[in-house]
Amino acid sequence: MDCTNPKTLTNTLKLLEEEGLVHREVVAGRPPGVRYDLTASGRVLTERIYPLWKWASDRAG
Incomplete structure (x- = not known):
């Protein structure tokens, strides 16, 4: 996902708001x-996802 595109970023933020x-x-x-x-809810999700992201990041080198 390319969130550097303003339209993509706007759409992503709208979806996150809807959720x-x-x-x-x-x-x-x-x-x-x-x-x-x-x-x-966003903070709880971040707390749950961060360990998985860290695990993947550590293995990517």
Whole structure:
């Protein structure tokens, strides 16, 4: 997945929001901005996935 593409990143963030893993907040300003934070479910998932990622990363060299 190429998340460097703005459209791909936007679609991925929308999906994560729909799944309840991130919270989206519009921030007032010029220009307006958007802030994303992990939800409680997102933090739990991160805690569960990190050991698997670390294991795979260690073996990749």
